[in-house]
Amino acid sequence: DAKTTQPTSMDCAEGRAANLPCNHSTISGNEYVYWYRQIHSQGPQYIIHGLKNNETNEMASLIITEDRKSSTLILPHATLRDTAVYYCIVRVVSRGSQGNLIFGKGTKLSVKP
Amino acid sequence: DGGITQSPKYLFRKEGQNVTLSCEQNLNHDAMYWYRQDPGQGLRLIYYSQIVNDFQKGDIAEGYSVSREKKESFPLTVTSAQKNPTAFYLCASSIAASMDEQFFGPGTRLTVL
DSSP: OOSOBOOSEEEEETTSOEEEEEEOTTOOTTEEEEEEEEOTTSOOEEEEEESSSOEEOSSOEEEEOTTSSEEEEEETTOOGGGOEEEEEEEEEOOTTSOOOOOOOOOEEEEEEO | OOOEEEEOSEEEEOTTOOEEEEEEEOSOOSEEEEEEEOTTOOEEEEEEEEETTEEEEOTTOTTEEEOOSBTTBOOEEEOTTOSOOOEEEEEEEESSTTTSOOEEOOOEEEEEO
16 A cells, blocks of 8 residues: 555646645654656656755756645646646665655646646 | 657456467667556555666566567566456556656556456
8 A cells, every 4th residue: 555645636727836745654763765756658757855954956946845744846837748647656766676656646746828 | 759659548458368469669778667547545665676687576567478588678468367457557667767757657557358
C-alpha cells in the first residue's frame, strides 16, 4: 500500500500557482519524498524530490513541513500542459534497497483556461 | 538522444498466447524495472533488475518472466498463466537501484482478446 494520502482531484486556473498537498504521517527518517506526474497514456515523469529541506528546480518547488509529515508541490505558473496525475511517493534511498517506487492513485490536476 | 524506449505502443494478442514486450535504454543505467498500470490505478512493480544477469520478483510477478542478458535491454514476457494481462506496461531505469530518480519509457498498452 502507498504510504501517502493525496486528494483525488484538483482544479487550477491557467497562470496561477497550483499547490498539491500530500500527507505522509508515517514517514521514516531515511525516507525521501518524491513527486512524479503522468500525462494521460504516457510514462511518469520525475519532477522533484527532497528529504527535509525545501527544494526548487526549473519545474516546481517542494515544501516539506518541519515534522516531515506532509509536503506540498508547487507549480508556480500552471499551464494547460501541466494537466496530469501527480504522484507523491516516499522511498528509502540507500544502496542495496529494492528501489522501486510505490505509486498510489495520485491527484488529478486539471488546469483550466 | 539518450532515453528509454518501449515497443510497440499498442499490442493485441489472443488469449493463451505468450507475448514479449521490449524495453531498451541507452542511458548506461544499471537498474531497470517493469510496472503494470490498470485504469485509474497507480503503478505496481512486476520485476526489477539491479544489474545485468540478475533480477528479482516484484509485488505481482506471477504470470510474468524477464531476462537481463544485456545492460541496455530488459524484455518482459507476459505468459498465458497471467490471468488478467490486459493493462498498460511501463518500463523504467535508474543509474543504480534505489539511489536515483527513475526514468520511464512511453509504455506499451497490451490488450488480450
